[in-house]
Amino acid sequence: MYKIINSKYIWCPINGILKDHSILIKSNKIHRIDQYKNLNILKYKKINLKNSILMPGLVNSHIHLELNWVKKKLKYSSEFTDWLSQIIDLKKVLSRNKLIKESIKQAIEECSSCGVTTIGEIASYNGLDISIIKKSGLRCSYFYEIANSNSLNFEKNILKIEKKINKNSMIELKVFPHSIYSLDTITWKKCKKFSTKNKLSICTHLSESREEIKFIKGKKNKFDNMIFKKLKNAPKVKRKSTFTPLKYLKGLGVVNKDLTLVHMNNLSNEDKSIIKKNHLKIVLCPRSNLFLNEKLPDLKFFLNYHSTGLGTDGLSSNDDLNFINEMSFLYLNSKKLKVKNLKEKILSISTIGGAKCLGLDKKIGSIEINKRADLIAFEIKDQNPFDSIIFREGKNISFKMIDGKIKKFQ
Secondary structure, eight states: EEEEEEEEEEEOSSEEEEEEEEEEETTTEEEEEEHHHHHHTTTSSSEEEEEEEEEEEEEEEEEGGGGGGGGGOOOOSSSSHHHHHHHHHHHHHHHHHHHHHHHHHHHHHHHHHTTTTEEEEOOSTTTTTTHHHHHHTOOOEEHHHHHHOGGGHHHHHHHHHHHTTTTTTTTEEEEEEEHHHHHHHHHHHHHHHHHHHHHHOOEEEOOHHHHHHHHHHHHSSIIIIIIGGOSSSSOOOOTTTTOOOOHHHHHTTSTTOOOOOEEOOOOOOHHHHHHHHHEEEEOOOOHHHHHHHOOOOOOOHHHHHTEEEEOOOOOOGOOOHHHHHHHHHHTTTTTHHHHHHHHHHHHIIIIIEEEEEHTTTSSSSOOTTTTOOOOEEEOSSSSSTTTTHHTTTTTEEEEEEEEEEEEOOO
């Protein structure tokens, strides 16, 4: 039941970095954090990580496990709507259960290998991935994706998903209306009503592309001119020239402290004020933005914001699902901003920030007494131990524990 983990360094992040400290694990929780000499007199099983830095498990706050198969089928596209058009066409022709399941397994394997212990999974195949996620042992915020194509039965489908999850403590169900351009305005209102009634958090893609801004303002755009022509049931969306995507959601009554928004790389100053005033949770996927030839988010703003998380998005819009590569990319693109303690901020975004975005920060994301024992360690190969986390692609991971269970130790 009890285990003692010894490591040269422990990054909490609440108490910063501790040297020559140990952690006492009781069952699946952190029971005590103390100096090495005080804990190691106790006669419990000891895990000696030696020259390593121990930290909370990484939180990939936004990923589409099911889209791995798309990668090999996509042609180069220079803009968001062309890419989206290809995704729609491929899903119509090639979505087979066997293919989807294999994609999910591959995505989980790649994601897990680099130190991720929690994912924010966006799922659109009625629970096809649940058994695979359960078997993986990963902690998961499970977002059921809603678009016009499945909106008629979304309430019943979500309740069926809930039964499949079957009160598994490692998986929490949430609601994911795909975007403002994928659902009728009236369906968005239904999603809000349903989530409030069932106490389920909402997350959505927002302000991801330049075309989305044109769309919600009622200007000429490629959703109307290209994307909607491919759909049987094109969304009926209320638009105004004064809207931004965020102001549109605010008008629907969706905006509150429990709302999580993904991408947010096309924002006005008013949008930023709404974010701060309502304490919204924001997940950045910067490599996905670059992949789709969109601009990066306002990195200085979000690096200094209290509820920012990080995600890889799916392999359909990224070169890989290595979360540490996402962290490294964020660091390299933020260096010029002269943000204080940048490396630690990126680590915080990748742990406690992601936990906040998934509504899991009372359970995970930091090394604190009574939090779940989701922990990883990296062998130190650099003078600055943080460099051994951010710049080594996860190849030096020496230890991994999820919910008190050891998944890797070498």
